[in-house]
Structure formats: C-alpha cells, structure tokens
Amino acid sequence: MALYADLHRHLGGSVVPRILWRYFQRHNPDLAEKYPQYKEFEEFYTRERNTLDEYLELHTLVESVQNIDTLPYFIYRLIRGAYIFENLAYLEIRYTPYLRTNPTLSQRERIEQMKAIVEVVDKASKVNEYPIVTSQILCMHTRLSYEINRAIVDLAADNKHQICAIDVAGGDKLYGDKIDEFVKLYQYARSRGIKTTGHLFETPHGCYPQLLPYLMRIGHGIQIPLQYPELLTEVASLNQCLEICPTTYIKTGTLEELKQLKVVFDRCFDAGVDIAICTDNAGLHNVRLPFEYENLLTQDIIDFEQLQACQDASFRHGFAWPYTQPPSALLVGLLGDRTSIPTDKEKTFSQN
Template sequence: MALYADLHRHLGGSVVPRILWRYFQRHDDHLAQRFPKYNEFEEFYTRERSSLDEYLELHTLVESVQTAKTLPYFIYRLIRGAYIFENLAYLELRYTPYYRTAEHLSEFERIEQMAEIVEIVGKASQVKEYPMITSQILCMHTRLPYQVNKAIVDLAASRPDYVCAIDVAGGDSHLAQRLDEFVSLYKYARSLGIKTTGHLFETTNGCYPELLPYLMRIGHGIQIPLKYPELLKEVAQLQQCLEICPTTYFKTGTLEEISQLKIVFDRCFEAGVDIAICTDNAGLHNVRLPFEYENLLTQDVIDFAQLESCQDAAFRHAFAWPYQQRPASLLTGLLKETYPDEQLVNSH
C-alpha cells in the first residue's frame, strides 16, 4: 500500500549498491576489475566520509554510468524498489541533467542534449506495474558555468510536464564566491513561475540567508535550528519546509549522533516550521525511507504524532502532488464508503 512521499532524493545516489555493482560486472570492465567482490564494493560505497565534499565525489562514480542509454535501466529498478519496499506514492527525483550528457560533446551540444535526458527520465519514471506519481527537480551546480545553469532553469520552465522545480547542488561551501550569481538565477526562476528548493544550511559552511527569500523549500537546512534559530520566524512566515535527511548528516561527518537532530525537530515544531523526512541518497546509504522513520522514533528524536505531522507536511509541500490529501486520508475515505460505520461495528 503506497502511503509516503520522498521530496529529496538524488538520482545519482538512489541506486542501491547491489544493482550498481551488478551493472559494473555486466557492462563496465574497468569498474568490474576495480570492485571484483560485492562486499568490498558495498563497504566502499556506503561508508561514512569525513566531509560533504568527499561524500559528493561518490556521485561522479554513478554519473559516469548514468547515460541516455542506461538511465531507463537504473530508473526502472529505482521505481520498483521505492514502490515495493518503501511504500512510496510520490517521489521527486533531483539531478543535474548536464552531467548525464555525453562528455565528448561541446558545451553547446551538451546543453542541447539536456532536453533529451529530461524526456528519458520522465518516461522511464512512468512504470505501469508500480503506479507512483513522480516528478523531476533539475539541479543547477556550483561547478557549472552561469550559461549552463541558466539553461537548466530555462529547461525546467519549458517542461512542466516532467519538471516541478529547480535546486542548486555541488556542495554548499562552494556557493560563497558565486552567491550573487545564484541569487540572480533564483530570481529569474521565480519570474518564470518555477518552484524552488536549494541545498542550504546543511553544514556550517553553507549558511547563506541571502538565498532564503527565493526558496519555497530548503534542502536540509538543519543549521537554521542548530546555529541560527532566530531565522526560524522568517522560515515560518515564508511557509518554507525543511527537507531533513537524517542518515546523510552522519555519512558526511556533519553530525556525530542522531540525538543531535532532536533539537532540530523540537525547535522547528515550536516555531511552526514544517519538516519533511527524506532519504537524500538512499543507495549511498543503503537505507530506505521507512527506516528513517523508524530510526527517529526508536531513538526518541520524534514521537508518532510528530512523525505523522512530517508525513503530512511532505505531501502538503510536494511540488507535483495533485490532491488535497495524503494517500492515507484518501484510503480512509474509500474504506468508509465501502464499509459504513454500522457494518464495521457489526463485523467485530
């Protein structure tokens, strides 16, 4: 039964270790020789890193094999796993389309090919046997030049059938030298009616309040309640939602233990700031969304009422969810129509 929504999942980090390793063994001799045994590959792929930048380097490993030809292979398996094992009814996949284009092409040709990539991802995400609403978030990147990032914004505006928003990725510390540039790109996106989120306030090196007014959601944002709680009032007034991805912060060395997240949730709930619990890179972490829920509960970071509030918030802030209610509420209505209260009472 599909019940949940994941608003923050990267296409590059969504491939589970076993599927990626099998692909190497069958289709990539170089990487197959580099990782001949699965256990060694899983340990390498999922271990904790010392910094966000080191962690993000793993994306390049996957991006190198996620091409126009292979994307349907990976996406089918991603959708199948998300539906069967995670009970997802809604999924937003984010990625930088430029990094899925052919590297031998010129910059202009790669920009042109990005539209093909969006089309491939969009069609591959529609799997009849695993009915799930999906949409794409296109990521600008801190290591890409302005003209490529602007082309990503324009592409998002041209394909509302497949794309629901834009983001900026590439490590939050790299924003500093180009902050004005990304402010202008977000202003441009909002002028086109594009919805926005952004990797911000994830680490202490990525705190840029100048970008907050242009975001509808905040990718991570944990440093706001941890280090800058005075900003929570503004976040609440803007009706922004934090996309909290618990496992990420231990994989990147940002936090040391899960109990540190309790203050994040407590301060946000107190300030009236919504939180959506997400996976970020489910493959890199070898973790699925229900585990994130369970781990927060069993470690007393949140209670069941707060979990339900976060699940409601995920659908409320989903950029492409077409209904007013989350699936659980819709199912409850259907059950009441099928089994009137008297009938349910008599059946007991």
C-alpha cells in the same frame, strides 16, 4: 499500500549498492575489475565520509555510468524499489541533467541534449506496475558555469509538465564565490514561475541567508535551528519546509550522532516550521525511507504524532502532488464508513 512521499532523492545516489555492482559486472569491465567482490564494494560505497565534499565525490562514480542509454535501467529499479520496499506514493527525483549528457560533445550540444535526458527520465519513471506519482527537480550545480545553470533554469521553465522545480547542488563551500550568480538565477527562476528548493544551511559552510527569500523549500537546512534559530520566524512566515535527510548528516560527518537532530525537530515544531523527512541518497546510505522513520522514533528524536505531522507535510509541500490530501486520507474517503457495510464473510454468516 503506498502511503509515503520522498521530496529529496538524488538520482545519482539512489542506486542501491547491489544493483550498481551488478551493473558494473555486466556492463563495465573496468569498474568490475576494480570492485570484483560485492562485499568490498558495499563497504566502500556506504561507509561514512569525513566531509560533505568527500561524500559528494561518490556521485561522480554513478554519474559516469548514468547516460541517455542507461538511465532507464537505473530508474526502473529505483521506482520498483521505492514502491515495493518503501511504500512510496510520491517521489521527486533530482539530478543535474548536464552531467548525464555525452561529455564528448561541445557545451552547446550538451545543453541541447539536456532536453532528451529529461524526456528519458520522464518516460522511465512511468512504470504501470508500480504506480508512483513522480516528478523531476533539475539541479543547477556549483561547479557549472552561469550559462549552463541558466540553461537548466530555462529547461525547467519550458517543461513544467515534467519538471516541478529547480535546486542547486554541489559542495556548499563553493557557494561563496558565486552567491550573486545564484541569487540572480533564483530571481530569474521565480520570474518564470518555477518552484524552488536549494541545498542550504546543511553544513556550517553553506549558510547563506541571502538565498532564503527565493526558496519555497530548503534542502536540509539543519543549521538554521542548530546555529541560527532566530531565522526560524522568517522561515515559518514564508511557509518554507525543511527537507531533513537524517542519515546524510552522519555519512558526511556533519553530525556525530543522530540524536543531535532532536534539537532541530523540537525547535522547528515550536516555531511552526514544517519538516519533510527524506532519504537524500538512499543507495549510498543503504537506508530506505521507512528506516529513516524508525531510526528517529527508536532514538526518541520524534514521537509518532510528530512523525505523522512530517509525513503529512511531505505531501502538503510536494511540488507536483496532485491532490489536496495525503494517500491515507484519500483511502479513508474511498472506503467510507465500513462499520455499516457488511463484509462478504458477515453476509455468509447471516445467511446460515
């Protein structure tokens, strides 16, 4: 039964290591030769990194093989795994479309091809045998020019039936020199009616409060309760939700241990700030959403009541979730009061 939502999952980091390795073996001789044994590749792909920048370099490995022709291959397997192994009812897939275009084209041609990339992702995400509600978040990128990032905003605004929001991705050390650009881009996005999230306050290098007023959700945001708890009142007043991705902070060296997140959850709950628990890069981590839940529970970072609150918040803050209730509430409504309805087995017993 599909019951969960993931609001923060990158297309580039969503491919589990065995699927990516098999793709190399079948379709990319150069990378197959570089990683001949699966065990060695899995250890390389999923090991902890020292910094966020080092961690983000792994995305380039996947982006190099994700293009207009291969995206259906990867997305089908993403949707299949999300439905069967994670019980997802709702999934927002985020990525930078420009980085999936043909690098041999001119910048203008690559910008034009972004629309085709969005179409491919949309079509590939609709898998009848795995009925998940999906939508796309398009990521601007700190390493791309203002012109390209504005084109990404325009693409999102012109295709709201496929795209639910925009984001900004890339190493947060690069925000500083371009912060005025991103303020303008977010202002422009809001003026065009686009919903917004953004990688912000993830590490001590990514703390830019001047972007907060333009965000409807905050990608990560853990440094707010950890280092700037005075901002929680503003976050709560704006009804912003933090997209917390627990395993990421260990993989990037941002936190030394998962238990450090207890302060994040406690301060957010005390301040009335919603949290959605997400995976970020389930493939890079080899950790699916139910295991994120389990890890938080078993380490006494949250309790079951808090977990339920986070799960409900994921649907409440889902940009394209089409219902007013989470699936569990909808299921109860469909079943009705079963205590007064005899089952077939009960009918049989009553007749004998």
